[in-house]
Amino acid sequence: MDSAAPMTTPATVEEFRERLAELSDSLPKRLRQCADYIAANTDRIAVSTVAELAAGADVPPSALMRFCQMMGFSGFSEMQKLFREAYSPGWPDYSTRLKNLKETGAGSPAALLAEFVEAGRLxxxxxxxxxxxxxxxxxxxxxxxxxxxxxxxxxxxxxxxxxxxxxxxxxxxxxxxxxxxxxxxxxxxxxxxxxxxxxxxxxxxxxxxxxxxxxxxxxxxxxxxxxxxxxxxxxxxxxxxxxxxxxxxxxxxxxxxxxxxxxxxxxxxxxxxxx
Amino acid sequence: MDSAAPMTTPATVEEFRERLAELSDSLPKRLRQCADYIAANTDRIAVSTVAELAAGADVPPSALMRFCQMMGFSGFSEMQKLFREAYSPGWPDYSTRLKNLKETGAGSPAALLAEFVEAGRLxxxxxxxxxxxxxxxxxxxxxxxxxxxxxxxxxxxxxxxxxxxxxxxxxxxxxxxxxxxxxxxxxxxxxxxxxxxxxxxxxxxxxxxxxxxxxxxxxxxxxxxxxxxxxxxxxxxxxxxxxxxxxxxxxxxxxxxxxxxxxxxxxxxxxxxxx
DNA sequence: AACAAAATGGAATAAAAATTCCAAAACGAG
DNA sequence: CTCGTTTTGGAATTTTTATTCCATTTTGTT
Structure with missing residues (x-):
């Protein structure tokens, strides 16, 4: 298991994503499932347990552990630490965020986006x-x-x-x-x-x-x-x-x-x- | 311990803040420290352990536990759950729900439409x-x-x-x-x-x-x-x-x-x- | 088809965290 | 100052969570 990628531990979310992109082509089925699910739900790592994420990816917990190790961490806890430290909640209030977008300038691209999102939702x-x-x-x-x-x-x-x-x-x-x-x-x-x-x-x-x-x-x-x-x-x-x-x-x-x-x-x- | 405030559990972040405001005037020293620290670091609850928060508030872990109970929770875990879920409503995971629906055979066109509408909205x-x-x-x-x-x-x-x-x-x-x-x-x-x-x-x-x-x-x-x-x-x-x-x-x-x-x-x- | 290598799932174990409990300290009223 | 009450700290316990290990399955090769 010392053959492939450099075994340095990702130190930032950026590095984490790079490693993820590198790996995901050369991964067997279960580990690929992990990679896909994690890629789509990166923001949940900080607030989830191994069991929860594994269930989401539809794999056994041990598969997720192996995935963490492939990513260069000693285990899940180390990986989670990275995200807990980087965690700054973009609070969930969709409607607040929408209001902010609209108010940041009537004609701005962001305001337009907010309008179209709202139109689509309606x-x-x-x-x-x-x-x-x-x-x-x-x-x-x-x-x-x-x-x-x-x-x-x-x-x-x-x-x-x-x-x-x-x-x-x-x-x-x-x-x-x-x-x-x-x-x-x-x-x-x-x-x-x-x-x-x-x-x-x-x-x-x-x-x-x-x-x-x-x-x-x-x-x-x-x-x-x-x-x-x-x-x-x-x-x-x-x-x-x-x-x-x-x-x-x-x-x-x-x-x-x-x-x-x-x-x-x-x-x-x-x-x-x-x- | 059945005397004071209503013992209902806060169900939203909003309610949590209200309860916090109510309490903080009538608390002894250590619990007051907890309240102050939590008020200033609400967003860290989701990603921290009891020990970490207690250290931040400069109180022993047991004091923090007591604080959680004063807030109307059964313990720290229940309180943390509120913040972990609030971070992204619609948990358990949406794709899991879809999978379930697909498997339960509710594949009528109308059900399908409902799912696509929901997917689009999310x-x-x-x-x-x-x-x-x-x-x-x-x-x-x-x-x-x-x-x-x-x-x-x-x-x-x-x-x-x-x-x-x-x-x-x-x-x-x-x-x-x-x-x-x-x-x-x-x-x-x-x-x-x-x-x-x-x-x-x-x-x-x-x-x-x-x-x-x-x-x-x-x-x-x-x-x-x-x-x-x-x-x-x-x-x-x-x-x-x-x-x-x-x-x-x-x-x-x-x-x-x-x-x-x-x-x-x-x-x-x-x-x-x-x- | 037979074999070796890789991958997988789950049970067993270890580690970490939450929670309780109680003896000691601080406090307040008389 | 003294007694009863409240608050506190930390050690002991329980629960949850992470992690390892290995028997079994799958995959790829000859």
Whole structure:
């Protein structure tokens, strides 16, 4: 055990992180789990016991001990000492911190960030309150039954469409994004047995509406992700998912929309996997 | 010992301070010392032992124990627990909860949505708590001074990159997304006076790292948006923005990342408009 | 498939910390 | 000054926590 890395003890949090980065590529499974969990929860080391951290990382305590030693400490206590000394609590009050951020200057980047964080949080809460389980279940059913899932969304809906496609791919759901690159129109790709997810918000995108109408005309099921039940997209849709997104200035946080898209994709992927 | 104050246990840091204020007038010498020291070092309770605090207050450990009991706790451990938990509410760990939920088979789309909403909300709160105003201001300064802002991000960072580019465009900031369409490499497009925003999370994308390294080698400023200060992207960056995002399996909510990107874009747009 | 090396989990042990208890000291009232 | 009461310090005890060790499993190699 004296072969590999220099066995100097990290003396600062900075050094600790460096060592962690060095190691984490060359670690076996359990120790890797430790490394990942510790990397994500570094701030809890100071106030936790071996048993608690081990439980969090889902490893036995002895694995965590070994991890501490790989990091160059004599044991957990020595490692914890480093963090206890460096500990200065950024007190947990989220709302206080938010207020501070806003007040540090009306136009400052930090103040903007605070506003967008707040907008995102409100959007998510609104989504949780208003989401219609029935429509969601229906949308999942429709997409789970489809051969290929087509996804369309432009402008601010575009990031959502691309993330949705990405997650579908990750979950082995055959999917295709209609992104209009090169002004190409891929509507021929819509085949019997497929389904379409169309995403658009006011001001509604012509291309998206057109593709949805086309799909509907051919008898393919359409899932609409939009802002209101009265959206022009609604008339073409079999299932309508509305997202209450709170704007700040001219810009949407997209938080709620992404959360909805993600749920949809994972639910569909799971349903297919089981079916 | 049943005479004096109400024997309810303080449940919040707030209540703790109230009780402390009530008591400190009516305490004998040694206990008063405890009260004073604790009042001045409340934040050390979470990370200290009885012996350490007692030494700090210059009293024997047993005096400190008595003090804890006067405060309405069963002992020191119970008191410490309050401060350890207050440091980060939402314990036990969120990812453990998700795992449990997944295993208990409550995989309905609505339950899934609730979890993603919660993940997004936590991510946003964490972002508000940990965001570094300095780095953010620096990133804005760098980008505001650039001719053209280049943006790169693949896989799950891709939606963020595309939204960032979209908002830049809306705000009349010359920008260009490197999206690798057609396996084209647009690195020649990086010109003196430009700047790059590189976005990647573990597992880090080769292409993004390569482009960042290239830009840096040519002396262009690079703003990194990543998950951790130890990210391989960090070594190529002039300003590092870290985003604490809560994962569900392989999928990020992206809420925090989008909020950060949005703030960045709007702040840069505003700064340029004024300049 | 058989072997050696590495990794792992859990029970056993050691160390450290919290908590209790009581004899001695300080205090206050008469 | 004296007696009863409160407060105090520290040693003894209990509980919790860290750490080690080794039998078993897993992994990688030939």
């Amino acid at each position: 959007s998510l809460e609104a989504l949780a309150k208003t989401a219609d389980e029935g429509s969601l279940a229906q949308a999942v059913a429709v997409l789970a039954a489809a051969e290929t899932v087509h996804v369309v969304g432009f402008r601010r809906a575009y990031p959502v469409a691309s993330y949705l496609t990405y997650v579908f791919e990750k979950m082995s759901v055959p999917s295709m994004q209609h992104d209009g690159v090169g002004k190409l129109d891929h509507r021929f790709a819509l085949r019997t047995g497929d389904a379409l997810v169309a995403i658009t918000f006011a001001p509604y995108s012509e291309e998206t509406l057109a593709l949805a109408a086309d799909a509907r005309a051919r008898g393919l099921p359409v899932v609409a992700v939009t802002d209101h039940l009265t959206s022009p997209l609604a008339r073409h849709a079999n299932a309508i998912l509305t997202v209450p997104e709170v704007d700040f200035g001219a810009f949407r946080s997209l938080s709620a929309t992404i959360a909805l898209a993600l749920s949809l994709a994972v639910a569909v992927g799971t349903a297919r996997g089981e079916g | 991510s946003l709160e964490a972002l508000a708590k940990t965001a570094d105003e300095g780095s953010l201001a620096q990133a804005v300064a760098v980008l505001a001074a650039a001719e053209t802002v280049h943006v790169v991000g693949f896989r799950r960072a891709y939606p963020v990159a595309s939204y960032l580019t979209y908002v830049f465009e809306k705000m009349s900031v010359p920008s260009m997304q490197h999206d690798g369409v057609g396996k084209l490499d647009h690195r020649f497009a990086l010109r003196t006076g430009d700047a790059l925003v590189a976005i990647t999370f573990a597992p880090y994308s080769e292409e993004t790292l390569a482009l960042a390294a290239d830009a840096r080698a040519r002396g262009l400023p690079v703003v990194a948006v990543t998950d951790h200060l130890t990210s391989p992207l960090a070594r190529h960056a002039n300003a590092i923005l870290t985003v604490p995002e809560v994962d569900f399996g392989a999928f990020r909510s992206l809420s925090a990342t989008i909020a950060l990107a949005l703030s960045l874009a709007v702040a840069v747009g505003t700064a340029r408009g004024e300049g």
